[in-house]
Amino acid sequence: QVQLVESGGGLVQAGGSLRLACVASGRTFGSVGVGWFRQAPGKARQFVAAINWNGQDTNFADFVGRRFTISRDNSVNTVYLQMTSLKDEDTAVYYCAATTRAYTAVIGPTSSWGYWGQGIQVTVSS
Numbered sequence: 839q840v841q842l843v844e845s846g847g848g849l850v851q852a853g854g855s856l857r858l859a860c861v862a863s864g865r866t867f868g869s870v871g872v873g874w875f876r877q878a879p880g881k882a883r884q885f886v887a888a889i890n891w892n893g894q895d896t897n898f899a900d901f902v903g904r905r906f907t908i909s910r911d912n913s914v915n916t917v918y919l920q921m922t923s924l925k926d927e928d929t930a931v932y933y934c935a936a937t938t939r940a941y942t943a944v945i946g947p948t949s950s951w952g953y954w955g956q957g958i959q960v961t962v963s964s
Contacts, residue, residue, distance in 0.1 A: 840864045840936045840953040847958035850924055856960060858919040860934030868912040869940035871949055874919045876930035885947035887919060897946040924962045931957040
């Protein structure tokens with residue numbers, strides 16, 4: 839079992855930056871992949887980015903471009919999503935997720951996302 843808690847959301851002006859953090863507890867964090875998803879009002883949840891268990895594989899949605907980076911620090915059970923050049927359309931609730939399979943080398947939107955955080959609001963104002 840993995841418990842996930844997101845932090846770092848809030849209100850930011852367009853063009854600004856935010857860093858989201860996902861802190862995990864429970865099962866050995868260092869063995870699972872972690873991803874970020876988002877859901878805007880009236881829209882389906884969409885994949886944003888993911889990082890595999892040892893940080894050697896990452897995956898980003900096309901809309902991210904080079905604006906976001908994802909990293910992890912297994913010593914403190916935390917994955918970070920650094921978001922820069924934020925746009926109005928980045929406004930959404932952002933969710934952290936962890937895979938149910940351990941030591942998966944390749945990570946992406948169709949990985950076995952079995953654990954979810956409660957989500958955190960990110961609002962970008964123009």
